[in-house]
Amino acid sequence: MKVDELPVDERIKKIIRDRGIEGLYPPQAEALKSGVLEGKNLVLAIPTASGKTLVSEIIMVNKLLKEGGKAVYLVPLKALAEEKYREFREWESLGVRVAVTTGDYDSTDEWLGKYDIIVATAEKFDSLLRHSPRWIKEVKLVVADEVHLIGSYDRGATLEMILSHMLGRAQILALSATIGNAEELAEWLDAELIVSDWRPVELRKGVFHLGTLFWEDGKIDRYPENWESLAVDAVKRGKQALVFVSTRQSAEKEAVSLSSKISRLLTKPELRELEQLISQIEDNPTTEKLKMALKGGVAFHHAGLGRAERTLIEDAFREGIIKVITATPTLSAGLNLPAFRVIIRDTKRYTDFGWTDIPVLEIQQMMGRAGRPKYDKVGEAIIVARTEDPKGLLGKYIQGKPEKLFSMLANEQAFRGQVLALITNFGVSNFRELIGFLERTFYAHQRKDTASLEYKAKDIVYFLIENEFIDIDLENNFIPLPLGKRTSQLYIDPLTAKKFKDAFPALEKNPNPFGIFQLIASTPDMATLNASRREMEDYLDLAYELEGNLYISIPDYEDPRFQGFLGQVKTAKVLLDWINEVPEVRIYETYNIDPGDLYRILELADWLMYSLVELYRLFEPKEDVLNYLSSLHLRLRHGVREELLELVTLPNIGRKRARALYNAGFRTREDIMRAKVKDLLEVEGIGIKIVEGLFKHLGVEMPGEAKEAEKKDGRKKGGTLDEFLK
Numbered sequence: 120m121k122v123d124e125l126p127v128d129e130r131i132k133k134i135i136r137d138r139g140i141e142g143l144y145p146p147q148a149e150a151l152k153s154g155v156l157e158g159k160n161l162v163l164a165i166p167t168a169s170g171k172t173l174v175s176e177i178i179m180v181n182k183l184l185k186e187g188g189k190a191v192y193l194v195p196l197k198a199l200a201e202e203k204y205r206e207f208r209e210w211e212s213l214g215v216r217v218a219v220t221t222g223d224y225d226s227t228d229e230w231l232g233k234y235d236i237i238v239a240t241a242e243k244f245d246s247l248l249r250h251s252p253r254w255i256k257e258v259k260l261v262v263a264d265e266v267h268l269i270g271s272y273d274r275g276a277t278l279e280m281i282l283s284h285m286l287g288r289a290q291i292l293a294l295s296a297t298i299g300n301a302e303e304l305a306e307w308l309d310a311e312l313i314v315s316d317w318r319p320v321e322l323r324k325g326v327f328h329l330g331t332l333f334w335e336d337g338k339i340d341r342y343p344e345n346w347e348s349l350a351v352d353a354v355k356r357g358k359q360a361l362v363f364v365s366t367r368q369s370a371e372k373e374a375v376s377l378s379s380k381i382s383r384l385l386t387k388p389e390l391r392e393l394e395q396l397i398s399q400i401e402d403n404p405t406t407e408k409l410k411m412a413l414k415g416g417v418a419f420h421h422a423g424l425g426r427a428e429r430t431l432i433e434d435a436f437r438e439g440i441i442k443v444i445t446a447t448p449t450l451s452a453g454l455n456l457p458a459f460r461v462i463i464r465d466t467k468r469y470t471d472f473g474w475t476d477i478p479v480l481e482i483q484q485m486m487g488r489a490g491r492p493k494y495d496k497v498g499e500a501i502i503v504a505r506t507e508d509p510k511g512l513l514g515k516y517i518q519g520k521p522e523k524l525f526s527m528l529a530n531e532q533a534f535r536g537q538v539l540a541l542i543t544n545f546g547v548s549n550f551r552e553l554i555g556f557l558e559r560t561f562y563a564h565q566r567k568d569t570a571s572l573e574y575k576a577k578d579i580v581y582f583l584i585e586n587e588f589i590d591i592d593l594e595n596n597f598i599p600l601p602l603g604k605r606t607s608q609l610y611i612d613p614l615t616a617k618k619f620k621d622a623f624p625a626l627e628k629n630p631n632p633f634g635i636f637q638l639i640a641s642t643p644d645m646a647t648l649n650a651s652r653r654e655m656e657d658y659l660d661l662a663y664e665l666e667g668n669l670y671i672s673i674p675d676y677e678d679p680r681f682q683g684f685l686g687q688v689k690t691a692k693v694l695l696d697w698i699n700e701v702p703e704v705r706i707y708e709t710y711n712i713d714p715g716d717l718y719r720i721l722e723l724a725d726w727l728m729y730s731l732v733e734l735y736r737l738f739e740p741k742e743d744v745l746n747y748l749s750s751l752h753l754r755l756r757h758g759v760r761e762e763l764l765e766l767v768t769l770p771n772i773g774r775k776r777a778r779a780l781y782n783a784g785f786r787t788r789e790d791i792m793r794a795k796v797k798d799l800l801e802v803e804g805i806g807i808k809i810v811e812g813l814f815k816h817l818g819v820e821m822p823g824e825a826k827e828a829e830k831k832d833g834r835k836k837g838g839t840l841d842e843f844l845k
């Protein structure tokens with residue numbers, strides 16, 4: 120179908136043509152003819168890179184121009200939200216306003232009322248629904264990207280509940296990878312279904328075993344025995360490769376190993392470009408290995424990398440500067456990063472249940488990354504058989520069908536929070552209504568029988584009553600209590616809230632960071648670190664040394680909670696170091712964690728500390744304790760000792776710059792207002808841009824001499840927030 124033939128607003132067609140797109144791909148045309156433009160729900164299950172985003176853009180903008188209201192676009196990852204936001208902003212020329220929202224779960228975000236397309240993570244939108252901002256009723260279309268994540272154990276329930284809430288209230292467009300039971304999903308959503316395996320670039324699939332490459336069509340190619348030769352061969356042919364492995368360690372190890380082989384194939388200008396890339400990366404133990412690999416045009420990509428490094432790597436790969444990326448599957452979960460050849464080194468991974476096969480759905484998502492539209496005629500996806508039987512892999516992953524999707528609503532942790540929210544935020548006022556709502560879920564649609572779910576819901580309701588989240592009156596009506604309402608809005612597990620509440624009496628008597636951080640680390644909402652065998656004794660010693668500061672007694676060696684407790688102590692110690700201004704690099708080294716881990720711990724701890732303060736307010740708070748907690752929260756947010764709290768509220772002043780200012784004698788806002796520009800510029804990390812920002816914020820006029828200094832100094836010392844956070 121030609122773009123011109125689309126039955127949509129002319130202005131939409133013009134923007135698409137301006138992108139250089141004249142015709143629609145067959146599944147796109149089919150989707151747009153399905154009735155979705157007239158308001159029908161649609162499940163679109165087609166491979167990655169076959170243009171789902173464009174379809175959803177057309178549907179969203181067409182609807183907004185015709186009917187007004189809002190469209191919400193749900194994604195699974197923050198990084199993806201940013202990516203989509205940047206893409207969608209192109210429609211602002213038609214007067215469609217686009218916003219993105221991800222963090223801060225305790226907010227109505229009324230500001231979003233001014234926007235038409237709202238890109239959000241599923242968790243964020245779920246939390247917004249609980250706060251019921253005024254604009255929610257204007258939402259006329261919900262696009263759920265990667266909707267197959269309904270089957271993900273820890274995140275599926277969120278997406279399922281959002282769709283259960285919005286079903287019937289807004290049009291639904293669900294975008295999915297190919298799954299085994301798309302029909303079932305479509306039936307649930309009362310949606311049209313388009314399934315297709317059409318791809319813009321042809322995909323060839325095969326299995327590699329000890330030097331022999333068996334293609335699915337029966338052809339055979341020979342290579343040197345080691346699978347690395349597949350990556351080297353791709354680069355020799357002027358192409359790129361993505362290698363998927365199951366652990367961070369393997370990603371790093373393979374990257375370094377491949378790098379030595381690939382560097383020989385690089386030209387001088389290519390090596391220079393890589394040097395230039397390396398110079399933009401800051402030093403820490405993780406990036407040390409990264410830099411080593413990058414010298415030969417290879418990078419690893421995993422959740423341990425900081426945001427800045429990940430973006431650098433993704434961009435450099437798109438530009439062709441990096442030739443090979445070794446990645447853990449985080450990369451296959453939606454980032455738009457195709458390569459000519461995809462090599463899947465591992466089809467098993469270690470889980471709580473030991474080594475398990477990676478689902479077909481996931482492997483097929485990885486394979487789908489093969490082939491760069493516009494650059495490659497075909498893409499190649501190759502699975503490496505190491506100990507496995509190559510025929511078995513071919514049958515299972517290449518000729519086989521992806522699994523069915525199963526509802527994960529019954530996952531207790533997620534379900535607990537959802538049941539509470541239904542009662543406290545969504546007006547479900549008795550057990551009958553609760554069951555009535557659950558009957559609208561995918562779980563009910565799929566199982567036909569909600570008996571076991573009802574049973575679980577009952578247990579949860581008892582738990583909620585017993586712990587004063589809700590009450591029940593003589594007619595068996597639910598009465599939301601402040602603890603329940605607040606817990607739900609804070610978007611924390613009721614079990615977390617219970618732990619906080621139980622600890623308050625002890626905390627009031629002895630508020631201290633170690634006790635509070637261990638408490639936070641003991642909640643199910645925290646990504647708590649593991650204490651390795653080698654570390655166990657140290658953390659046990661530390662726990663005994665600081666025993667008086669804990670709000671629980673130290674579990675016995677034989678207690679099943681013992682191991683977990685030591686991990687909590689380790690996590691608490693990381694947080695203690697952080698608020699005592701230990702440099703990040705030292706933290707990575709001491710605890711053997713990656714920057715991405717520290718970032719995640721801090722982000723979660725910040726949210727949990729905020730929730731702790733908010734819940735404490737409900738229990739006749741003592742003012743001094745409340746002040747203590749609030750100030751500890753700020754220290755945690757900024758990673759500083761108390762004396763820097765005033766300085767870190769200033770623009771672009773993080774923990775390092777605040778410490779440098781403080782040590783140079785600038786300890787308060789007044790000190791800075793009175794300071795001479797030249798003296799401020801003497802301080803480590805402070806450039807003219809920063810001074811300008813500070814003065815502007817404090818309402819001080821920049822003296823003339825400073826303009827001169829800017830010319831000399833401005834380029835030398837940077838000043839953006841990004842730069843500082845790097």
Ligand code: ADP
Nearest residue numbers: 140142143144166167168169170171172173492
């Ligand atoms: P998906 O969301 O299915 O993974 P995208 O929507 O991101 O895929 O599309 C992948 C790429 O294909 C994008 O660069 C997009 O601009 C391009 N594209 C989409 N539709 C067409 C089309 N009809 N013709 C040419 N290129 C297209």
